[in-house]
Amino acid sequence: MRKVEPSFLSGTDGIMHSVMKKKEIIILAMIALIAAIAIVLFNVFKPSQGTEGTEGVKVAIYHRNRIVQEFDSGKDAIYTIDGDYGTLDVEVKDGKWRVTNEECPNHICAEMGWIGEGEFLPITCLPNNVVVVEETPAS
């Protein structure tokens, strides 16, 4: 026989009520904390998104819709990417980038030449399934 006594029930009811309130306060506090962290992170990462002159922008190199390389357009470098057809180089210089040394039949990618910050123009190498495009800053 496990009959719940009314006195016991009312007792837990009171406890449960205060526990619920405590939980709600904890949840609210956590939401506030998460929001505060999000604001801090947003402010920390915002300046690195190319608003300051010397800093470059983030550019992603995709192969088959997957990012295989990310680079900062402010850093001069050459990245070699393996495509479906062959390899190609992405050259970064003076805040601009282009495809060069490409092993592809039509060379449309290389003919696009230099792409700079804010152009958001993807360099596409269809035979290689490779796309080079500036990343849109998260809003």
Ligand SMILES: [Zn+2]
């Ligand atoms: Zn190409």
